[in-house]
Amino acid sequence: MISIKEVTKQTGVTVRTLRHYHQIGLLIPAGKTDGGHRLYGESELKKLQEIQFLKSLGFTLKEIDTMLVDEDHDWFSRLQGQLKYIIREKEKLDQMEKLITGLMNEFALEGKVDIHHIQQLTHFSQQNKFKRKEFLQQQFTEGKEKINELLPNINSGDPDTLEWVALLAQIKKHMAKGVDAIEVQRIIRRILEKDQELFEGNDELSNAFWEVRKSQEKSQSAGLYPIEQEVLDFLEQATEFFLKNEARNIGGKK
Known part of the structure; x- marks a missing residue:
């Protein structure tokens, strides 16, 4: 002993x-x-x-x-019960991870944290999972199986979402300079590149997404992070300026 x-x-x-x-x-x-x-x-x-x-x-x-x-x-029943408990706890931790990530992304976008706003978004997401899926399937007739996974999620920490957050934050930072500002046009170029990467060059799917994105009501139904209308309008105007400028440059080379 x-x-x-x-x-x-x-x-x-x-x-x-x-x-x-x-x-x-x-x-x-x-x-x-x-x-x-x-x-x-x-x-x-x-x-x-x-x-x-x-x-x-x-x-x-x-x-x-x-x-x-x-x-x-009865070891089997006890272990089975413990497994169910662990799965429930894991789901809680996953939700906590998403909430914290959402708060960090909110801060990156807005320069402040609105906890009430994140709570509203989370509640909406939890209560409308099936409605969101149904809405996306109605809006995106092509590639609808993948669209839910592809769309940026404010509560996600994946590299693509983080880049979208950063690009949007930069747009907000430089809006006062106008749509033709070099900084703005560089951001627009990258947004269009991200669009190509996201939808793999599928213009129909891309256009469908941006139609949803430009509508506050449809964005909410799709569970997308709400963007102020003035920012959306600025994005559209800056994109039009970029595309026209690109077309002139191409025409001038011919």
């Missing part, structure tokens, strides 16, 4: 934890020294490993006690 300090050294479990296990009757020492120090044998060490393993799976000490005492315990 070994002392409680040696158990701590071998397993990493603290003396305080071992004493707590003893107090609640979960792990009783095999004996004590003449000086009153707890001693543990091979069977106690094995049980301690089982306790720590079940703890790592998320079981409470009370549940672990029941599972280890009852030889006829």
